Amino acid sequence: CLTVPAMWSDKAKATMREAATMAGLIQEDDHRDRLMLISEPEAAALYCEKKCEQFNLKHNDRFMICDAGGGTVDLIVFEIDERSGRKLRECTKGHGQSCGSVFLDRRMRKLLKKKFKEYLSTIPASAFESMMDNFVELIKPQFDGVEDQFITLPASMNLASLNNPAIGLEDGMLCLTAGELKKDVFEPVIKEVINLCEEQLQKAQRLEAIFLVGGFGSSNYLFERVQEEFGSRVGLVAVPPRCELAVVRGAVYFGLNPHVVTTRIPRYWYGIDTTTTFEEGVDPPSYKIVRADGSVRCDNRFSVYIRRGQPLDIDNCVSKDFFAYYPHHTTCTLYAADTDEQPRYTTSPGVHKVANFTIPMPSLTEVMEGEKVDLTIKMYFGEVELRVEAVIRGKTYGTTCTFDSE
Known part of the structure; x- marks a missing residue:
C-alpha cells in the first residue's frame, strides 16, 4: 500500500x-x-x-x-x-x-536575514544554516507562544563579542521574543x-x-x-x-x-462529451449540428457521470452502453471539472480532459467483420484510483488508459 x-x-x-x-x-x-x-x-x-x-x-x-x-x-x-x-x-x-511547516522555515529565514542584514556579507553560509537547523530541530516543534527562544551563534560567525540589543544579540546569543516569532513566523x-x-x-x-x-x-x-x-x-x-x-x-x-x-466525496464533476438537443439563444451557434434526419443537435455538451461533492459508495459503478464495429476497438474520453456549478460544455472554463480509454475488441469467432458489437463501459469512481472496465458478450475486459498532459 x-x-x-x-x-x-x-x-x-x-x-x-x-x-x-x-x-x-x-x-x-x-x-x-x-x-x-x-x-x-x-x-x-x-x-x-x-x-x-x-x-x-x-x-x-x-x-x-x-x-x-x-x-x-x-x-x-x-x-x-x-x-x-x-x-x-x-x-x-x-x-x-x-x-x-516549510513555510515556517521560509519565514524564519526571512526574519534572520532581516535581523542580520548589517552583517550578512560576513556571515558564512554554513553558520546561517546552523541557525536554521536550530530553529527546525528545537524551536519549531517546542514553541508554545509564551517563552522567548534563544539561538547560540556559531563560532564561525565571529560575532560572539558583539552586543546589539536592537536585534536581540548579546554575549553570543540571539534572543527571539515570543511576540516576534508569533507575528513574523508562526501566525501567518x-x-x-x-x-x-x-x-x-x-x-x-x-x-x-x-x-x-x-x-x-x-x-x-x-x-x-x-x-x-x-x-x-x-x-x-x-x-x-x-x-x-x-x-x-x-x-x-x-x-x-x-x-x-x-x-x-468526489472532488470533481466527471463526464463525457456528447450531443444534446440544441437550444436557440443558449448554445453557441458554432456548436450547432444539423443531422441528416433534420434534427438539430448541440456538440461538446458535458454529460455528467459523477456529481462533485455528492457522497459516493466505494463500489459505485457507472455503466454506459456503447457499440463498436468488429474488429475495431472504441475509445471513450473522460472529462473532469473542479467548478461549483455543473459545466454545460466540455469546453467550459474549469473543464479538463482526464484521459482517453481504449476498449480493445476481443476475438469473437462468431462475429463477422463489420458487424455491430454491443458493449458496456463500467467506470468506478468511488475508489482511490479511477478504474474503467468493458463488458463484451458477458466477459469483463480491462481498458488501456492514456492520461492527458497536465
Missing part, C-alpha cells in the same frame, strides 16, 4: 502506479489490488479510527483529520458508522493547501491552517473531534491555536500518539482492511 497526497490528480496516481511497476514492486500482469493507493489524510483517519475508542467516539460522530506535513496541509472529515461493523463515511469534500502560516479547518467545520456542520497529525501536527503552538479557535465548538482537539507516523500506520490498516471506508 502506498500513500499519495490528497491533492494529486488521477494522472499523478496513475504515474505512481507506473513508477511502482518500473521499480519492481509489482509486475504489469499482477492484479491491480496487489498494489493499493490511499490518500494521506484518509490513511491518517484510519489510524485515528483505531484510537477512537480511547477518545470515546461512537456511531454517527464526526471527526476531522488535519494532516499537517512539511509542504501541504490536507483535511478530511469522516463519520463513524457502526451499523455493520466499524466503518467510516467521508462526509465533506476534502481540501488541502500549501501551508505546511497557522492562520491559513485555521481557515482551512473553519471551512471544513462549516461544511460538516458539526464535529465531535479534530485530530492533528503529521510532522507539523506535532507542533505545540499549532495545537494550542487550534484548541483556542475550536475548543468551544468541538468536543475534542487531540494529537494522537506518534502523530508523525499516523499516515504510514494507517496505510498498514488499509492494506489489512481496505473496506473500512464505505463512502467517499
Whole structure:
C-alpha cells in the first residue's frame, strides 16, 4: 500500500502506479489490488479510527483529520458508522493547501536575514544554516507562544563579542521574543491552517473531534491555536500518539482492511462529451449540428457521470452502453471539472480532459467483420484510483488508459 497526497490528480496516481511497476514492486500482469493507493489524510483517519475508542467516539460522530506535513496541509472529515461493523463515511469534500511547516522555515529565514542584514556579507553560509537547523530541530516543534527562544551563534560567525540589543544579540546569543516569532513566523502560516479547518467545520456542520497529525501536527503552538479557535465548538482537539507516523500506520490498516471506508466525496464533476438537443439563444451557434434526419443537435455538451461533492459508495459503478464495429476497438474520453456549478460544455472554463480509454475488441469467432458489437463501459469512481472496465458478450475486459498532459 502506498500513500499519495490528497491533492494529486488521477494522472499523478496513475504515474505512481507506473513508477511502482518500473521499480519492481509489482509486475504489469499482477492484479491491480496487489498494489493499493490511499490518500494521506484518509490513511491518517484510519489510524485515528483505531484510537477512537480511547477518545470515546461512537456511531454517527464526526471527526476531522488535519494532516499537517512539511509542504501541504490536507483535511478530511469522516463519520463513524457502526451499523455493520466499524466503518467510516467521508462526509465533506476534502481540501488541502500549501501551508505546511516549510513555510515556517521560509519565514524564519526571512526574519534572520532581516535581523542580520548589517552583517550578512560576513556571515558564512554554513553558520546561517546552523541557525536554521536550530530553529527546525528545537524551536519549531517546542514553541508554545509564551517563552522567548534563544539561538547560540556559531563560532564561525565571529560575532560572539558583539552586543546589539536592537536585534536581540548579546554575549553570543540571539534572543527571539515570543511576540516576534508569533507575528513574523508562526501566525501567518497557522492562520491559513485555521481557515482551512473553519471551512471544513462549516461544511460538516458539526464535529465531535479534530485530530492533528503529521510532522507539523506535532507542533505545540499549532495545537494550542487550534484548541483556542475550536475548543468551544468541538468536543475534542487531540494529537494522537506518534502523530508523525499516523499516515504510514494507517496505510498498514488499509492494506489489512481496505473496506473500512464505505463512502467517499468526489472532488470533481466527471463526464463525457456528447450531443444534446440544441437550444436557440443558449448554445453557441458554432456548436450547432444539423443531422441528416433534420434534427438539430448541440456538440461538446458535458454529460455528467459523477456529481462533485455528492457522497459516493466505494463500489459505485457507472455503466454506459456503447457499440463498436468488429474488429475495431472504441475509445471513450473522460472529462473532469473542479467548478461549483455543473459545466454545460466540455469546453467550459474549469473543464479538463482526464484521459482517453481504449476498449480493445476481443476475438469473437462468431462475429463477422463489420458487424455491430454491443458493449458496456463500467467506470468506478468511488475508489482511490479511477478504474474503467468493458463488458463484451458477458466477459469483463480491462481498458488501456492514456492520461492527458497536465
